[in-house]
Amino acid sequence: MENAALDATGMAYVSGDCDRRSDMREDAPAIAALRGAPDARAVVIARDQAVLRGEGESAAALHGIDQAAAIGAVRLEAFLGLTPAGAPRFAFWLDDGAVEMREDASDGFLDRRALVVPGRTDLRLADLRSLAMKGAFDPPTLSMIATAKALISWHATHGFCAKCGAKSHAAAAGWRRECAACQTQHFPRTDPVVIMLVSDGDHCLLGRQARFPKGFYSALAGFLEPGETIEAAVKREVLEEAGVLCRDVRYLASQPWPFPASLMIGCFASASDRALTIDHKELEDARWFSRAEVRQMLAGDHPDGLASPGKMAIARTLLQTWSDA
Amino acid sequence: MENAALDATGMAYVSGDCDRRSDMREDAPAIAALRGAPDARAVVIARDQAVLRGEGESAAALHGIDQAAAIGAVRLEAFLGLTPAGAPRFAFWLDDGAVEMREDASDGFLDRRALVVPGRTDLRLADLRSLAMKGAFDPPTLSMIATAKALISWHATHGFCAKCGAKSHAAAAGWRRECAACQTQHFPRTDPVVIMLVSDGDHCLLGRQARFPKGFYSALAGFLEPGETIEAAVKREVLEEAGVLCRDVRYLASQPWPFPASLMIGCFASASDRALTIDHKELEDARWFSRAEVRQMLAGDHPDGLASPGKMAIARTLLQTWSDA
Numbered sequence: 001m002e003n004a005a006l007d008a009t010g011m012a013y014v015s016g017d018c019d020r021r022s023d024m025r026e027d028a029p030a031i032a033a034l035r036g037a038p039d040a041r042a043v044v045i046a047r048d049q050a051v052l053r054g055e056g057e058s059a060a061a062l063h064g065i066d067q068a069a070a071i072g073a074v075r076l077e078a079f080l081g082l083t084p085a086g087a088p089r090f091a092f093w094l095d096d097g098a099v100e101m102r103e104d105a106s107d108g109f110l111d112r113r114a115l116v117v118p119g120r121t122d123l124r125l126a127d128l129r130s131l132a133m134k135g136a137f138d139p140p141t142l143s144m145i146a147t148a149k150a151l152i153s154w155h156a157t158h159g160f161c162a163k164c165g166a167k168s169h170a171a172a173a174g175w176r177r178e179c180a181a182c183q184t185q186h187f188p189r190t191d192p193v194v195i196m197l198v199s200d201g202d203h204c205l206l207g208r209q210a211r212f213p214k215g216f217y218s219a220l221a222g223f224l225e226p227g228e229t230i231e232a233a234v235k236r237e238v239l240e241e242a243g244v245l246c247r248d249v250r251y252l253a254s255q256p257w258p259f260p261a262s263l264m265i266g267c268f269a270s271a272s273d274r275a276l277t278i279d280h281k282e283l284e285d286a287r288w289f290s291r292a293e294v295r296q297m298l299a300g301d302h303p304d305g306l307a308s309p310g311k312m313a314i315a316r317t318l319l320q321t322w323s324d325a
Numbered sequence: 326m327e328n329a330a331l332d333a334t335g336m337a338y339v340s341g342d343c344d345r346r347s348d349m350r351e352d353a354p355a356i357a358a359l360r361g362a363p364d365a366r367a368v369v370i371a372r373d374q375a376v377l378r379g380e381g382e383s384a385a386a387l388h389g390i391d392q393a394a395a396i397g398a399v400r401l402e403a404f405l406g407l408t409p410a411g412a413p414r415f416a417f418w419l420d421d422g423a424v425e426m427r428e429d430a431s432d433g434f435l436d437r438r439a440l441v442v443p444g445r446t447d448l449r450l451a452d453l454r455s456l457a458m459k460g461a462f463d464p465p466t467l468s469m470i471a472t473a474k475a476l477i478s479w480h481a482t483h484g485f486c487a488k489c490g491a492k493s494h495a496a497a498a499g500w501r502r503e504c505a506a507c508q509t510q511h512f513p514r515t516d517p518v519v520i521m522l523v524s525d526g527d528h529c530l531l532g533r534q535a536r537f538p539k540g541f542y543s544a545l546a547g548f549l550e551p552g553e554t555i556e557a558a559v560k561r562e563v564l565e566e567a568g569v570l571c572r573d574v575r576y577l578a579s580q581p582w583p584f585p586a587s588l589m590i591g592c593f594a595s596a597s598d599r600a601l602t603i604d605h606k607e608l609e610d611a612r613w614f615s616r617a618e619v620r621q622m623l624a625g626d627h628p629d630g631l632a633s634p635g636k637m638a639i640a641r642t643l644l645q646t647w648s649d650a
Contacts (some may be wrong), residue, residue, distance in 0.1 A: 166490070167490065227469075230588070231328070247327065
């Protein structure tokens with residue numbers, strides 16, 4: 001699925017427009033010069049959330065470089081690339097201590113329990129899911145925040161060399177970690193996940209996990225394992241979770257899913273029969289839905305109040321594409 | 326691309342037929358019972374190579390469990406699943422010290438410099454590329470060896486917790502590592518790689534790295550980065566390596582590539598123009614090839630001796646599919 005078609009779906013995190021300029025990542029003086037440019041801006045991440053300026057509709061995710069550095073102690077600066085207009089973009093990762101949890105804060109972006117920057121009422125924090133659901137930012141900005149979040153989550157959980165146990169350090173403008181003890185280079189991790197809409201004629205298979213909101217059903221999904229093709233992973237997951245053999249796997253689209261660092265690979269597949277054997281460790285329920293019922297769920301007027309994922313999720317793109325066919 | 330079509334391409338590592346039975350991985354008594362079954366067999370891996378019984382055409386990759394355990398000290402046993410006939414399959418990872426490098430060994434499977442099991446002239450070691458190129462095993466067995474190799478390479482490079490630096494230990498029958506110090510669970514890593522055949526009308530773009538054999542050209546490829554869709558990664562890599570803008574990215578097939586643990590995601594893309602700006606840090610050369618020339622390369626009768634990847638590689642599937650179109 002091409003960019004224009006992807007944008008039309010409303011899927012979140014798919015519309016990055018930065019030129020990443022990976023060729024510059026090793027060139028510290030050039031990166032420093034870009035950092036000093038008047039149009040340089042930074043996305044600021046603390047404890048997996050984005051630090052925003054201002055409130056509600058007018059909130060902004062981009063901070064001037066000096067302003068970003070003044071929010072709190074910076075653990076890492078990563079170079080994200082240049083905008084189509086050539087403006088440098090960075091990701092700043094703040095020390096956990098720069099923010100704290102408050103029980104009483106609440107506004108359009110925040111739950112009752114929320115992270116705040118102490119003493120800075122001009123700043124708010126928001127998690128990536130909320131930003132996507134609220135459509136708070138233009139799609140390229142949301143993609144940039146997602147890239148920053150995925151990259152920084154990796155640094156946050158990979159401070160040590162997995163090969164020898166020594167502390168590792170960031171390199172290549174935030175795109176690599178290196179171990180001085182054993183010389184191993186480590187690169188950001190992205191986990192491929194298959195997510196598939198299995199259909200049989202005019203019906204498709206959806207499931208729900210116990211943690212989902214009441215009445216909410218989505219496409220089945222699971223991590224691809226070593227030694228598997230995308231197609232094999234789709235078949236294995238559907239067989240494991242629902243007991244359904246499927247065939248004719250067709251790729252539709254992919255989506256970065258920065259929770260913490262997945263790549264959702266969206267596919268269709270055809271079921272060989274409709275008998276279900278549900279793995280209740282994975283799914284609370286799974287069942288076949290008619291096309292008419294799926295259309296009601298997408299429109300939000302299902303008579304039993306059943307619901308499906310919002311536009312931010314690739315599951316909805318699969319459902320919408322199938323129900324339109 | 327479906328299984329039957331994949332098998333017809335000759336692509337390596339794509340034809341796994343084990344039921345992985347991930348539901349059994351936490352059930353140590355059940356795994357132990359399977360291990361004791363008379364039809365249980367193990368793939369044996371040492372220093373990233375497979376230990377084979379016998380020589381040349383009659384070499385076998387599967388060992389009886391007791392025989393496998395007697396080859397050398399076993400660092401890890403992983404449960405790979407059940408064959409279609411229900412026979413249990415395991416991967417055994419041997420201590421590095423169980424094998425040693427010999428300068429003089431040489432036979433159909435071996436280079437002049439080769440790993441051997443000291444004192445065991447009935448055993449040979451072979452790397453996964455050689456096994457694939459020689460078509461030494463039936464495709465499901467080769468896939469099983471590839472899964473074992475990818476899984477064990479991960480253990481071999483992830484003995485420590487990346488989050489806290491403490492030693493981690495294997496769990497879930499070899500499909501997880503756990504850190505007793507900080508309780509983090511770690512799962513096998515698979516790195517998505519995009520590999521793409523870019524075309525413009527009757528010509529396609531191929532490149533060669535300096536390390537390739539003389540006259541050898543292949544499809545461009547590169548690692549997908551955090552925050553990218555498959556389509557965005559294809560466009561970025563082609564722009565970075567060859568200076569070509571492309572559009573209309575179409576997924577064709579995927580292939581596990583256990584060197585050490587990639588997932589090759591094969592795509593077509595259309596070039597917006599043919600002007601090239603080659604990144605000579607990545608590529609020694611890149612140029613446009615006519616369909617007639619590609620057919621000669623695939624047939625092995627190019628007048629200048631130019632060559633393209635063998636059937637084991639997804640690059641050839643892309644080239645073959647394009648040249649047949």
